[in-house]
Amino acid sequence: MGPPDGFRPTHVVPADGLPTWTSPDPAAAGVPLDPLLPVALAEANGNWARIVCSNGWTAWVDGRLLVALPQRPPATGGPLATTDDPRPLLAALERSLATYRRLVDDWAAGRIDLETFRDGTRDLRLGAVLDGSDAWLLDLDRGRWYYCDAAQLQTYATADRDGRS
Template identity: 75%
Template sequence: MNAPYDFRPTHVAPGDGMQTWAGPDPSSPSIRLDPLLPVQLVDASGNWGRIVCSNGWSAWVDGRLLVPLPQRPPGTGQPLGTEEDPRPLLAALERSLASYRRLLDDLAEGTIDLETFRDGTRDLRLGAVVDGSSAWLLDLDQGRWYYCDGTRLQTYATVEPGERR
């Protein structure tokens, strides 16, 4: 099992999450992974893939469903540009996370019910993987995953229109 500091995501779970298994055997189902959860693919056997999560937990999944994260793009050494500045996207992600946290707190305190919580979070989508100075940021409004090396954002994957909710 990997220690948390060894974790290097190679994939994320699909947008609707995914089933896991204790072994490469469909008769031994385990828990379901959250949508867009970063994972590290560490082994493969046919269509099966063994993944490790950031907390060291490991399971087998249908490896064909994993969404790969590309290798880090090379840095450019260029200063921040208006369109390449990662801070506006980070601010939007922070607002979305804060909104989710407020709704979760309200639900835990009993000031809202589960239906109100679900209604409030229905259109909420965010994704971020931070690994030292590198970050992968999901902007579903633009339909893109971005890579950030600390100096700029670089598009590295787009979300197909059919995949967006």
């Protein structure tokens, strides 16, 4: 059985999997879901959430535990408000990622200890989600998540100083 027509995941199952129920009732236990399985939220009822899997199977889960996937911003019907060139932000993300990779390599090879690794990464902040041509980029200097469509950035959400939206 293939995915339901128009299946587009809205969430994934947490990294340690997720129990299911056949109805929103703690006594109606079902089979657990695999870690990081993409699912679509079909219905919410308090903390309960009915999800649909790509094969059409449906179940109830604790909706608080689902990990939301980013979605494209809604169409505005007009030009995007922010037209910043995404390349400077991409370059900053590349530098941060390269620094982190170098420190991981140094730690794994025994050239630095864990305390030196932690000191070297303390001020690194990086956020990027890529899904085909869609990108969500975190700029902590400005405290914003941006949606990027290759040509321009659009503010998607603001983040606090710790990078949380």
